Amino acid sequence: MSSDTVSAPSGHDRSTTEPDSPSESAATASAPALDATSEPDIEADLDAESAEPEPEPAEPDPSLLETDPEVADAVIDADTADEIADPKVDPATDDAPQDAAPTVADRHDGTEQVPDTSLLQTYSAFLPAASAVDTAALFRPVVDEPAEMTAPDVSVTSLPQAFVADAVPADETHVLVLDVITHREVKPNPVRSVVLGVLGLFGFDPKATGPAPNPLVPVLDAVWGLYRRIETGVANVLERAGFSATTVTTTYVTTLITVTTEQANDLLGAPREIVVGYSEELDTWFLVDPNRGISIYTAVTAAGSDGLQYPVDPPGEFVIRVAGGQWDPSAVSAQANMVVVYTYYDSTLGYPSYDGAAAPIGVTVVSDVLNNAYWYRGEEIFVFGHDFEAALDIVGHEFTHAVIDKVVVGQHGRILGQDVESRALEEAYADILGSLIEGKQDEQRWLIAEDYGCSSPRAGTRCAIRNMADPASLNGFAHYSQFNTSAREHRNSTIFSHAAYRMMTDARTADVSDDVWAQVFYQSLYGLTPGASFRQARAAVLTAARDIGLTDSEQQAIVDAFDDVGIIGVNTGLIAV
Ligand SMILES: [Zn+2]
Structure with a gap:
């Protein structure tokens, strides 16, 4: 040490x-x-969607398989029934x-x-x-x-x-x-010297330990303490004003x-x-x-x-x-x-x-x-x-x-999620890339958080919180017509992530590996700005796919996937982006 x-x-x-x-x-x-x-x-x-922690269910509750556990715990918002069933999600926050x-x-x-x-x-x-x-x-x-x-x-x-x-x-x-x-110490200064000098006349020594040499010392101690507090306050003001007053x-x-x-x-x-x-x-x-x-x-x-x-x-x-x-x-x-x-x-x-x-x-x-x-x-x-x-x-x-946070703006504090839709978009990206990194190829591939202890931690009970393949099965939306500005972003996010599922499972993209999909979505982030909409992200994904070299047929599968979930682009000529 x-x-x-x-x-x-x-x-x-x-x-x-x-x-x-x-x-x-x-x-x-x-x-x-x-x-x-x-x-x-x-x-x-701030997103206050998370709620008071609740006692764990004594046994697995089937309802937890359908709603996000966090949502189940969430404070019910009387105004929006939506919130009650909102799959929380992200784990989120x-x-x-x-x-x-x-x-x-x-x-x-x-x-x-x-x-x-x-x-x-x-x-x-x-x-x-x-x-x-x-x-x-x-x-x-x-x-x-x-x-x-x-x-x-x-x-x-x-x-x-x-x-x-x-x-x-x-x-x-x-x-x-x-x-x-x-440690921050106020720098020595003339005022302190004067104060110490005056107190010293009465026998005060700031470094002294042990019994006080005379009855005045406790009083002088208090005076010295008061002075130090004032000195610190003044130093703080000076520092804020740009002067160097401390070491x-x-x-x-x-x-x-x-x-x-x-x-x-x-x-x-x-x-x-x-x-x-x-x-x-x-x-x-x-x-x-x-x-x-x-x-x-x-x-x-x-x-x-x-x-x-x-x-x-x-x-x-x-x-x-x-x-x-x-x-x-x-x-x-x-x-x-x-x-x-x-x-x-x-x-x-x-x-x-x-x-x-x-x-x-x-x-x-x-x-x-x-x-x-x-x-x-x-x-x-x-x-x-x-x-x-x-x-x-x-x-x-x-x-x-x-x-x-780093890519979209590169400036701390300004993020992709600026409103309901862009926040949902950010959640979708997090799910899409998270699942690609996980890389499962079985029936759990499109589930999110299927390995977390949703009900009884360490007791083996685990369940997912979102399903990109079938969003409705876990209270997510699957089509833009369902987009709900009162719903949590995680619930809206599956509109976009479901499009990702559809393009990745389209027969025309069978030759596109998971790693290439990850590159497409990752690279598309560079085409986004804070507050981006689903529609703008669609264009960014298509641009990235084209730049990375996906074929026309593969790009068309992406177009169709977005169309299928109601995220419609504009036709710019050869291909709709
Ligand atoms: Zn998230």
Whole structure:
């Protein structure tokens, strides 16, 4: 274990009270505070579709096979009967979390005025004898010595602020950052010198410990405390005005790990190969994959203003194993499935990580209190509850949401889903690519989330939440004439994804492989803008298909599929797009 201190550029520090965007500011107002120091860190839109978690049914309820479990749990909207049967879906929320998440004191927020070295002792929780990990951690493999690490960009304060910029051979030693502690100290100033000078006349020494030398000292202590609060307030104002009034110090708590692989059972009981980092110093294994930049965390949750559960102090704590211990099957599913998704995007689509630039991937597995999964835009982590991590298509679905965030606009906070239809379109893309990544060829191919524990987690009861082949079987729509602006986007999404099913199962496209379909849909994203309609996406898909080299007959099958579901294009000449 080592602790290295470097100075962070002051520009990297972000005040907890200083939202850096209007949307964040607005969200701040609605976010519930878990405590006085909480810092809402949110953006994007809010979708309150997710509901209060409900007790699990004692036994499988057939109705759960027909409606999305989340919907079943959803608060009924008296105005729209639609909502009651709305298949929830996405696991979803991808759209939701951003705004409603509760946040707690961020240890990286730089508000501490005095370095608290006791925080450094938190790593003792990693010792084998400990039953729990008590360190929110950041993972950051580097090649250089820790002391040479540059400070993380704290504009994304709670991210696993790791980056895997360079390919590092898997057998090399990596630095695992267990914690990053940022301290902000008001710079020395003339006023402070004067105050200290005056107080010193009465025997006050700010560094003194032990019994007070005279009865005045407690009073002077109070005066000094009051001055420091005023000084901090003034410094905050100056910082906001663009003046440099504080010094930021960042301390990294690190340990060295060597990378190895193990086999462990996932939630489905299947043996999976996992990548782990072993710290000899702590005799502990961490579920981290430095070469892909994937870290698996676990966190407790708290309800946001939308009722959805959010990780407290995201991304949470590293999932670990100690000597003689077992890996959590949820965490095994999370890593193994994320590796599959990562590899698919990287190898088949030429897009490393969710930003196309090898961004570190944080995956937080939470308890089944969260009957959902989502791409947490505000923190840029993936959150899975209720065994959703067991479903490869859902992991691909959430990952695709993140990809869309980056591809469609390339600007954080502006996404494809701007209204009911574009949000549905985003869900459809997430399902289409998620199912292609999953790659099943049997009767489950067109089902979404069929491997998640919908009813009784870990008891083997699993069921799907959407069906691209037969949307109505899971309360989805299959034709644009059914589009309902009052319905959840997931329910409308199957209009578009059903068209995908139809084109992929058309006899004329028998020679188009799943990988080519994935390329068509992925590439078509580059033809979309925020707020895109189904119709615009139809044109983008056809353009991508043509560019990728699908034949006229294959393109016609795409046209017919969209026509069949009522997503009608315009005839531009040779072929309707
Ligand atoms: Zn979704």
